[in-house]
Amino acid sequence: MTSSPSYSARRPATVLAMSPGTRTAVLSGRILPKLVRVADLDPELLVSDFGDDDPGLGRRLAEAEVLFTSWGCPPLDAGALERMPRLRAVVHAAGSVKHHVTEACWDRGLLVSSAAIANAVPVAEYTLAAILFSNKRVLESAHAYRSARGPIDLLGCYPAVGNYRRTVGLIGASLIGRRVLELLRPFDLRVLVHDPYADPAEIATLGGEACALDELLSRSDVVSLHAPELPGTRRLLDAARLALMPDGATLINTARGSLVDTAALTEELVTRRLHAVLDHTEPEVLPAGSPLFNLPNVLLTPHVAGSLGGELDRLAATAVAELERYAHGLPFRYPVDPARLAYSA
Incomplete structure (x- = not known):
């Protein structure tokens, strides 16, 4: 032996x-x-x-x-x-x-x-919470309840909320993106994934469906960014691509603010067409006068998704x-x- x-x-x-x-x-x-x-x-x-x-x-x-x-x-x-x-x-x-x-x-x-794999854990957990809360319209309904100080017609005001058979789009099959895929497995959600470097068969094994970026944006109720900050990903989501997202969809950004055209996103959010959960922005600290601080359809957090x-x-x-x-x-x-x-x- x-x-x-x-x-x-x-x-x-x-x-x-x-x-x-x-x-x-x-x-x-x-x-x-x-x-x-x-x-x-x-x-x-x-x-x-x-x-x-x-x-x-x-x-x-x-x-x-x-x-x-x-x-x-x-x-x-x-x-x-x-x-x-x-x-x-x-x-x-x-x-x-x-x-x-x-x-x-x-x-x-x-x-x-x-130790990037260890840092992926809390970011993925934050993302999971953001996805589930976004589809449930927790932020919006909490704001409405706080303003009304009384009963709210939930069925009338929120007829389409919930996580049953909704579609989530993940941009980037990174360590974090893959961890999010794992965490989403128990839920009745369809998960689309865009990553030009990922093997579609591997994505399918993880429980996702590989697809092109524009298709992902147009089909998803929630879009979550997990792509790296590279010259080719700067303002990956510009005005034209943000316009592809369905009315009422939510954008989650725990990656980098540079991946999104802040001005274009602000325009979409001010009109209340889209919702957003933003842990990263460009600039990283928004100007004090930014409307994003006060919009009921926006949750801003100060870079807390990572390890703390x-x-x-x-x-x-x-x-x-x-x-x-x-x-x-x-x-x-x-x-x-x-x-x-x-x-x-």
Whole structure:
């Protein structure tokens, strides 16, 4: 009987690279002890500028084999990498690595892991709630009830509400989009999916129906955005495409505000033809005078769909587990593929 290979755990020299506020939020008292057990790490040493000339920092960077990063990590350009000749891996306790992992990292052959799969969970949960509430017209009826301060003719005012046999359109079969597909399985909903890079057969296996973007917009009662922010997706939903959405349809955006023409969407929402749940806008903080703050058919949230509070532990725990795999000589479970970055978040 042959035994499985054994791997001797070691504690690779690791440096934290993120903003001070992120360290406080992400590395809670539950997570930090686990990280210190896995890595040779000074928890008080934090890099927020790779150009910092502090001698102690310079020595630690020169010894670093792993960077443990999160929001606020400065770019890992060629100059930064020169200070880290022993660097072999970047473990990111957040989602996208595009803000700090540069082409120089791939040229060096660095291994990169991301906890994006963990961040997908709360965004998908937010989206599920938004879909179900949107079809039920919860926001609109709550506003009407608050204004009336008395009985409302629900059957007369809301004859077509509900989630039975409604159609949901997901734009983007990303990690989040696929998680939303999973969460929608128990409901009596038809789910359309548009993603030019996804295999239609795989979409069908997940419970969706692949279709063209314009067809998805014209057929869906709720449209939810899960596409990445790329040059080709900027204002993907412009005035012409928003006009394809049926009267009374809802747009949910937990992706990026740049995917939607804000002015065109505002025009549609002011007329009350469409509804919207917006966790991202362009600009990210709308001007104080924007009508979207007060419209009864619009729910604005301040970028809360992603990991917050206790959900940050899931992000950090995922990253610590990746670092532990690295320490045991195992491949990352959630590696970042540079070939996919051109069309992913």
